Amino acid sequence: MQIELQQITKRFGQVLANDQVSMTVQAGSIHGLLGENGAGKSTIVKVLSGFISRDSGSVLFDGEAANIKTPADAIRSGVGMLHQDPLDFPPLSVLDNFVVGRGEVLAKGLFSGLKFVNLDRARQEFLRLSETFNFSLNPDVRVADLTVGERQQLEIIRLLSLGVKTLILDEPTTGISASQKTALFEAARRLAAEGKSVIFVSHKLEDVEELCDRVTVMRAGQVVGHAEIPCPDSVLIDLIFGKELALPIKPRTQQSEPMLELDGIVVKDDRLTLKVDTLTAYKGEVIGLAGLEGSGQQLLLLLCAGLMRASAGRIEIDALDMTQKPYPAYLKHGIGYSPADRLKDGLIRGLSIHEHVILRQPNQSPFIDWKATHQTALEAIAMFNIRGKPHSHVERLSGGNQQRTQLALLPVPLNLLLMEHPTRGLDIESTLWVWQQLIARCQTGTTILFMSSDLDEIMQYSDRVLVFSGGEVSEPIAASELTVEKLGQMIGGRFE
Numbered sequence: 001m002q003i004e005l006q007q008i009t010k011r012f013g014q015v016l017a018n019d020q021v022s023m024t025v026q027a028g029s030i031h032g033l034l035g036e037n038g039a040g041k042s043t044i045v046k047v048l049s050g051f052i053s054r055d056s057g058s059v060l061f062d063g064e065a066a067n068i069k070t071p072a073d074a075i076r077s078g079v080g081m082l083h084q085d086p087l088d089f090p091p092l093s094v095l096d097n098f099v100v101g102r103g104e105v106l107a108k109g110l111f112s113g114l115k116f117v118n119l120d121r122a123r124q125e126f127l128r129l130s131e132t133f134n135f136s137l138n139p140d141v142r143v144a145d146l147t148v149g150e151r152q153q154l155e156i157i158r159l160l161s162l163g164v165k166t167l168i169l170d171e172p173t174t175g176i177s178a179s180q181k182t183a184l185f186e187a188a189r190r191l192a193a194e195g196k197s198v199i200f201v202s203h204k205l206e207d208v209e210e211l212c213d214r215v216t217v218m219r220a221g222q223v224v225g226h227a228e229i230p231c232p233d234s235v236l237i238d239l240i241f242g243k244e245l246a247l248p249i250k251p252r253t254q255q256s257e258p259m260l261e262l263d264g265i266v267v268k269d270d271r272l273t274l275k276v277d278t279l280t281a282y283k284g285e286v287i288g289l290a291g292l293e294g295s296g297q298q299l300l301l302l303l304c305a306g307l308m309r310a311s312a313g314r315i316e317i318d319a320l321d322m323t324q325k326p327y328p329a330y331l332k333h334g335i336g337y338s339p340a341d342r343l344k345d346g347l348i349r350g351l352s353i354h355e356h357v358i359l360r361q362p363n364q365s366p367f368i369d370w371k372a373t374h375q376t377a378l379e380a381i382a383m384f385n386i387r388g389k390p391h392s393h394v395e396r397l398s399g400g401n402q403q404r405t406q407l408a409l410l411p412v413p414l415n416l417l418l419m420e421h422p423t424r425g426l427d428i429e430s431t432l433w434v435w436q437q438l439i440a441r442c443q444t445g446t447t448i449l450f451m452s453s454d455l456d457e458i459m460q461y462s463d464r465v466l467v468f469s470g471g472e473v474s475e476p477i478a479a480s481e482l483t484v485e486k487l488g489q490m491i492g493g494r495f496e
């Protein structure tokens with residue numbers, strides 16, 4: 001099915017998110033959609049998939065005007081979207097999620113609106129599709145127990161079973177393993193070979209170059225260009241940002257004064273027991289935590305942030321014994337935490353940037369100084385280059401601007417900064433900018449521990465790396481002694 005978007009305009013209040021956007025996606029192609037944070041990519045694909053309505057413009061499927069008002073309309077017309085955070089029902093089983101949105105009308109009369117699902121037939125179809133795409137999914141486990149990559153696989157086959165001919169993937173490679181990414185790319189290529197089309201929204205140029213046939217680039221709500229792949233990185237970067245970008249350089253840290261010392265640590269959650277015999281992180285050092293999601297990296301970060309207690313062992317930060325101390329003691333001792341799920345754990349939906357700034361102020365007075373805090377919010381917005389106003393609600397900011405807001409709220413100075421996926425969902429320029437800020441903090445003595453599923457990021461910015469595999473942790477390894485291939489093997493459990 002050929003898709004044509006013609007002069008789509010969408011405004012949110014004063015923000016012109018899509019300004020006369022036109023693009024054509026050919027049947028049988030994989031079409032990349034690139035652009036910096038806030039460029040308008042999610043808005044245009046949400047218009048196409050019926051999640052938001054356009055103000056003006058038209059959508060044509062195979063030359064015919066399409067009237068899409070809801071996601072169900074879009075799916076009926078053959079367009080389905082895989083969201084960055086899959087829109088599934090975690091307490092239900094995989095099979096129950098698979099049958100959502102389908103069924104046959106069997107009854108007439110009083111019950112004529114009801115649809116019935118033949119679960120045996122659905123199971124057969126589920127297993128067939130799962131096998132076709134090499135997705136190893138168990139229909140009987142709860143979705144809450146799946147990894148992000150498996151939830152994506154489930155959503156893909158659910159959409160395909162509903163007859164989708166154009167699949168929109170919104171940043172699908174963040175937070176999934178290398179093998180899941182291979183299976184995802186193979187599935188996309190298979191769909192294109194069958195004459196279906198894939199729209200691939202991403203910030204990762206290497207993924208776009210590996211997968212796409214052509215790309216459309218957006219900036220500030222408008223389409224600024226199209227390119228056939230292969231295309232040099234420099235051309236794409238120039239289209240995306242309108243300028244060249246320079247990599248921030250991190251000087252290697254001298255291992256002198258310890259900042260964090262762990263000894264005989266055992267920390268558990270309901271899935272995993274993590275043991276760390278000894279670990280010393282030095283002032284100004286960056287330690288990258290590599291591993292599949294759920295291998296213990298987050299447990300270590302939560303422990304060091306005082307958000308989880310160890311069942312054994314000792315933790316010392318900047319020469320102070322913090323073992324079993326409560327969370328406020330960690331805050332007071334200059335420990336900062338930046339969670340991956342910005343809207344669930346980092347920021348508060350429904351509150352503005354200004355209100356977040358107020359919450360961060362030390363409350364020496366029972367009264368709020370609205371004028372002074374408004375000024376502080378303005379300064380944070382200017383300093384962190386946030387595209388938003390003090391009164392902007394955080395859930396309305398683009399992903400990149402939410403991350404900038406979260407960083408702007410971290411106290412200065414900090415002894416220890418613990419970060420989950422510091423640049424997940426950020427465009428290249430924002431990623432470089434975030435690391436510039438983090439490197440500047442290290443130069444004033446802050447120690448950073450960060451987890452990331454992006455092995456290049458781990459290699460590029462870490463002084464040393466810890467590899468996690470099923471609760472086991474490697475010795476710290478100098479990043480200079482690692483390659484991405486070696487790191488990949490270690491993540492697979494080959495520590496020797």
Ligand SMILES: Nc1ncnc2c1ncn2[C@@H]1O[C@H](COP(=O)(O)OP(=O)(O)OP(=O)(O)O)[C@@H](O)[C@H]1O
Binds near residue numbers: 012016037397398401
């Ligand atoms: N529901 C909304 N209400 C108000 N403004 C919104 C809403 N959704 C998006 N915007 C604004 O529209 C602009 C485009 O946002 P959009 O999410 O489409 O960008 P994006 O290119 O997908 O960014 P990112 O890569 O960061 O996800 C941004 O300025 C954003 O703040």
